[in-house]
Amino acid sequence: MENTIDIPQANPLTKKDFESDQMVRWCPGCGDYAILSAMTNALPQLGIPRENFVFISGIGCASRFPYYMNTFGFHTIHGRGPAVATGVKLANPKLSVWEIQGDGDALAIGGNHFIHAIRRNIDINIILFNNEIYGLTKGQYSPTSPQGLVTKSTPYGSVERPFHAGELVIGAQGTFYARTIDTNPKLMTEMFVHAAQHIGTSLVEVLQNCVIFNDGAHAGVTDKVNRDDFQLHVKHGQPLLFGKDNKKGLRLNGLKLEVVTIGENGITEKDILVHDAESEDPTLHLMLARLSPPHFPMALGVIRNVRAKTYEEALEEEREKITTKSKYHSVDDLLKSGEVWEIK
Amino acid sequence: MSETIIPSKKATKELDKVVIRFAGDSGDGMQLTGSQFSFTSALWGNDLATFPDYPAEIRAPQGTVEGVSGFQVQIGKIDIYTPGDEADVLVAMNPAALKSNLKFVRKGGNIVVDLDAFVLRNIEKAGFVTNPLEDGTLADYNVVEAPISSLTKTALEGLQLDNKSIMRSKNMFALGMMYWLFDRSLKETEKYIEDKFKKTPALAEGNKRALNAGFHYAETIEALPAMYKVPPAQIEKGLYRHISGNVATAWGLMAAAERMGRKLFLGSYPITPASDILHELSRHKNLGVITMQAEDEIAAVCSAIGASYAGQMGVTTSSGPGIALKGEAIGLAVMAELPLVVVDVQRGGPSTGLPTKTEQADINIAVFGRNSESPAVVIAASTPANCFDYAYMAAKIAVEHMTPVILLTDGYLANGSEPWKFPSTADLPPITIKVPHKENGTYYPYVRDVETLARGWALPGTPGFEHRIGGLEKQEKTGNVSYDPLNHDKMVRTRAEKVERVANYIPELEVIGEGDGKLLVVGWGGTFGGMRTAVTELQRSNRKLDFVHFNYINPLPKNTKEIFERYSKILVCELNLGQFASLLRSKFPGMNIQSYTKVQGQPFLVTELKEVFIDHLKD
Numbered sequence: 001m002e003n004t005i006d007i008p009q010a011n012p013l014t015k016k017d018f019e020s021d022q023m024v025r026w027c028p029g030c031g032d033y034a035i036l037s038a039m040t041n042a043l044p045q046l047g048i049p050r051e052n053f054v055f056i057s058g059i060g061c062a063s064r065f066p067y068y069m070n071t072f073g074f075h076t077i078h079g080r081g082p083a084v085a086t087g088v089k090l091a092n093p094k095l096s097v098w099e100i101q102g103d104g105d106a107l108a109i110g111g112n113h114f115i116h117a118i119r120r121n122i123d124i125n126i127i128l129f130n131n132e133i134y135g136l137t138k139g140q141y142s143p144t145s146p147q148g149l150v151t152k153s154t155p156y157g158s159v160e161r162p163f164h165a166g167e168l169v170i171g172a173q174g175t176f177y178a179r180t181i182d183t184n185p186k187l188m189t190e191m192f193v194h195a196a197q198h199i200g201t202s203l204v205e206v207l208q209n210c211v212i213f214n215d216g217a218h219a220g221v222t223d224k225v226n227r228d229d230f231q232l233h234v235k236h237g238q239p240l241l242f243g244k245d246n247k248k249g250l251r252l253n254g255l256k257l258e259v260v261t262i263g264e265n266g267i268t269e270k271d272i273l274v275h276d277a278e279s280e281d282p283t284l285h286l287m288l289a290r291l292s293p294p295h296f297p298m299a300l301g302v303i304r305n306v307r308a309k310t311y312e313e314a315l316e317e318e319r320e321k322i323t324t325k326s327k328y329h330s331v332d333d334l335l336k337s338g339e340v341w342e343i344k
Numbered sequence: 345m346s347e348t349i350i351p352s353k354k355a356t357k358e359l360d361k362v363v364i365r366f367a368g369d370s371g372d373g374m375q376l377t378g379s380q381f382s383f384t385s386a387l388w389g390n391d392l393a394t395f396p397d398y399p400a401e402i403r404a405p406q407g408t409v410e411g412v413s414g415f416q417v418q419i420g421k422i423d424i425y426t427p428g429d430e431a432d433v434l435v436a437m438n439p440a441a442l443k444s445n446l447k448f449v450r451k452g453g454n455i456v457v458d459l460d461a462f463v464l465r466n467i468e469k470a471g472f473v474t475n476p477l478e479d480g481t482l483a484d485y486n487v488v489e490a491p492i493s494s495l496t497k498t499a500l501e502g503l504q505l506d507n508k509s510i511m512r513s514k515n516m517f518a519l520g521m522m523y524w525l526f527d528r529s530l531k532e533t534e535k536y537i538e539d540k541f542k543k544t545p546a547l548a549e550g551n552k553r554a555l556n557a558g559f560h561y562a563e564t565i566e567a568l569p570a571m572y573k574v575p576p577a578q579i580e581k582g583l584y585r586h587i588s589g590n591v592a593t594a595w596g597l598m599a600a601a602e603r604m605g606r607k608l609f610l611g612s613y614p615i616t617p618a619s620d621i622l623h624e625l626s627r628h629k630n631l632g633v634i635t636m637q638a639e640d641e642i643a644a645v646c647s648a649i650g651a652s653y654a655g656q657m658g659v660t661t662s663s664g665p666g667i668a669l670k671g672e673a674i675g676l677a678v679m680a681e682l683p684l685v686v687v688d689v690q691r692g693g694p695s696t697g698l699p700t701k702t703e704q705a706d707i708n709i710a711v712f713g714r715n716s717e718s719p720a721v722v723i724a725a726s727t728p729a730n731c732f733d734y735a736y737m738a739a740k741i742a743v744e745h746m747t748p749v750i751l752l753t754d755g756y757l758a759n760g761s762e763p764w765k766f767p768s769t770a771d772l773p774p775i776t777i778k779v780p781h782k783e784n785g786t787y788y789p790y791v792r793d794v795e796t797l798a799r800g801w802a803l804p805g806t807p808g809f810e811h812r813i814g815g816l817e818k819q820e821k822t823g824n825v826s827y828d829p830l831n832h833d834k835m836v837r838t839r840a841e842k843v844e845r846v847a848n849y850i851p852e853l854e855v856i857g858e859g860d861g862k863l864l865v866v867g868w869g870g871t872f873g874g875m876r877t878a879v880t881e882l883q884r885s886n887r888k889l890d891f892v893h894f895n896y897i898n899p900l901p902k903n904t905k906e907i908f909e910r911y912s913k914i915l916v917c918e919l920n921l922g923q924f925a926s927l928l929r930s931k932f933p934g935m936n937i938q939s940y941t942k943v944q945g946q947p948f949l950v951t952e953l954k955e956v957f958i959d960h961l962k963d
């Protein structure tokens with residue numbers, strides 16, 4: 001299978017090459033800084049010339065991202081980034097198109113574009129900054145906020161049931177879904193590289209901390225005390241192990257996943273489920289995407305990664321087919337086609 | 345019913361123009377019948393204009409008024425600008441067709457009916473209480489009761505065809521009658537039939553037989569009036585074809601993209617009456633066209649903006665409700681100063697309104713319908729064929745001035761068609777894309793052309809031109825985000841001025857007439873045909889009035905004010921409550937700008953306009 005990656009350049013690019021001259025204006029301590037840094041670490045690894053990178057975004061704190069990248073960038077309107085990115089990619093499939101969204105941007109106002117971009121499987125990389133809150137508008141609940149969350153617009157706690165990005169991706173026939181956290185720069189960089197290498201729509205959900213309006217939203221997963229027990233780092237072809245000494249694992253019990261401990265009740269590593277990110281059938285990916293504390297760990301890493309024909313590949317095939325058949329090669333041919341008569 | 349078999353050499357009557365309307369059940373093939381009649385007449389050398397009148401329900405029950413499909417064509421030896429107010433001849437294939445179309449027939453006109461269809465069940469289904477052929481309903485008309493169904497059956501006897509196929513040929517019988525009445529040759533339609541039914545010779549033979557049978561039947565009976573002659577018009581030499589407004593729009597956009605060497609990207613969401621542009625462009629992906637049926641109108645316009653940002657010609661097409669959804673994104677294109685063509689095929693509104701009917705009420709949303717100071721170029725096509733020219737101009741202005749351009753057409757133009765002397769693309773005006781430059785090694789995205797004020801179009805993928813744009817206010821020149829009050833003031837004025845300066849690049853208005861400065865009638869967009877016909881007819885009878893028609897709405901042509909100043913009264917006619925008149929009043933305060941409006945989902949009638957103009961000439 002061909003790769004999107006262009007010919008590596010003579011002078012390899014560095015992190016610095018991707019940093020723009022604009023002052024970064026996120027709140028001190030915001031998780032977005034770490035994501036930016038992970039991105040500028042990831043891009044030089046891809047061997048793509050800098051001018052071929054395009055960062056598109058919607059509106060929100062997250063969506064300021066393109067201004068801080070020394071690449072082509074377009075900060076568009078709230079929720080519509082996937083649609084703009086789709087146009088960019090179809091207009092020039094050679095470009096490496098990245099689309100940055102907050103949880104409100106992607107899953108509230110832009111929910112429709114989000115699922116349809118994924119459904120079409122256009123080869124863009126969507127990075128979802130999930131802080132479970134509206135940051136830019138100063139703290140209203142979002143479609144990913146947990147029930148009961150007290151925010152400015154839910155003074156008595158949110159009564160709404162939250163979306164889980166991974167479930168939407170899979171429901172929309174997504175081909176790539178990874179989850180990472182802003183406290184793990186290495187994992188973020190790795191996920192961005194994987195996303196870039198995947199051909200088709202890639203969705204990377206970054207659990208991001210908004211220090212101002214929803215501080216500690218992901219603490220249950222990121223805190224030092226919780227980290228080992230509540231983070232499951234999934235890798236294709238590797239058993240689903242976690243915990244301090246990798247002694248805990250997941251196994252399938254009937255149609256359900258369950259947490260087991262190696263060495264207890266006769267459990268050995270052989271009983272542990274091996275992660276197959278490339279399986280066409282998304283059933284297990286969906287189960288992994290849904291896991292969360294306190295009864296389960298949160299799955300991090302590439303949860304789903306399958307190759308399917310992209311939208312632009314399908315269009316190109318179609319174009320080639322029509323071209324060989326068509327009688328018209330220019331607009332002039334078209335004008336003269338069909339019933340034409342001459343007045344002399 | 346006449347049984348006369350004696351062929352008679354009838355008197356022929358010469359006419360300047362005549363209107364024929366074909367009406368029948370949706371399944372009766374009236375659109376095809378009408379287009380064949382039009383095509384044959386065009387070859388004969390008539391000028392003409394056509395308008396199909398489809399039922400709003402897709403599958404209305406057979407024989408009901410809701411299921412009637414009509415096609416009107418006006419042919420003439422003089423210039424024809426409209427499909428005509430009233431029909432001189434109506435062909436009604438069943439009672440329902442008669443019921444719903446009688447109002448379109450001139451008193452004293454001819455009505456040809458299929459007598460066989462006037463059985464009790466059909467008469468009742470159509471909503472008549474008694475048989476209209478017998479109860480005096482048609483007393484004011486010359487009615488020809490032709491047993492079209494049974495004669496078609498007889499004519500096709502012996503062919504291996506089932507009853508359904510035989511009955512499907514009865515439209516050809518009716519067409520044959522019309523060919524006799526207007527002294528037309530059957531040749532072109534026979535050729536068409538042979539081609540269409542190449543694979544089923546029996547059907548080809550059946551249709552040809554029906555066509556000829558109708559022709560000879562008409563020749564034989566006494567009931568038809570004199571044979572009409574509509575001599576050829578004085579038509580410019582050249583190659584012609586028929587074109588509808590929507591197809592012309594699609595092709596104009598394609599021609600522009602081809603000329604600028606960019607792909608045409610269409611993001612669109614289906615909506616009546618704009619969908620045919622999407623359909624047409626989707627057929628031409630081999631000619632550098634990319635079409636995407638988006639998930640909604642917002643995605644449609646946003647994908648087009650993305651495509652423009654990446655260097656192709658981004659276009660989105662819709663109608664009123666969709667245009668309302670696109671507002672925020674058009675504002676983004678205003679701010680990002682990217683080329684974008686938005687086609688608005690206007691229909692009756694507000695809300696869902698009258699989806700299949702025409703209206704001109706989107707001038708306000710096009711010019712003003714966005715938040716804040718959000719100037720865009722607005723232009724309007726005025727005939728089905730010149731949708732090609734204005735679509736081309738929309739794309740040309742969009743890239744040469746780096747601005748969104750809204751092209752207004754309407755349901756009447758979109759579905760109407762006319763013969764068109766089509767150009768060779770080499771004769772179309774050139775389109776110049778300015779290559780962006782660096783200043784001392786740095787690229788500034790908001791450096792402007794001194795004449796047009798357009799910024800450069802630097803494309804992703806171009807080394808050294810990496811830059812960021814977006815919907816936040818830009819610092820002049822650098823394009824960096826800026827909240828500076830004076831900079832904002834300057835940028836708002838600059839964007840407005842950029843659009844104003846488009847006036848330096850568009851044609852000036854032309855006055856039709858040599859009046860005495862009393863009355864100037866003004867139209868814009870799709871009402872041109874009716875306006876022009878009404879004005880010309882009055883001018884021929886020595887009435888003193890002049891006419892200008894606007895295709896450029898924002899900015900207005902440069903000589904607008906100077907022309908308006910010459911008249912003591914200006915009468916703006918439009919299919920809304922006076923939106924263009926208001927716009928003109930605000931631009932030219934103190935002038936006597938009056939307004940004639942109508943919002944019935946129908947175009948102006950020529951007779952109606954003539955009465956209005958005569959009234960205005962009185963005082």
Ligand SMILES: Cc1ncc(C[n+]2csc(CCOP(=O)(O)OP(=O)(O)O)c2C)c(N)n1
Pocket residue numbers: 059060061062063078101102103104105106129131133134135136137142672
């Ligand atoms: C059409 C429109 N509606 C509302 C807003 C206001 N608005 C801007 S960002 C935002 C939500 C931001 O939340 P999220 O997408 O989660 O991004 P974050 O700021 O948390 O990174 C809202 C409601 C807007 N800019 N445009």
Ligand code: SF4
Pocket residue numbers: 025026027029030031032061062131135136209210211212213
């Ligand atoms: S409001 Fe929250 S998300 Fe926005 S910049 Fe500040 S910390 Fe980050």
Ligand SMILES: [Mg+2]
Pocket residue numbers: 060102103104129130131132133134135142
């Ligand atoms: Mg958020």
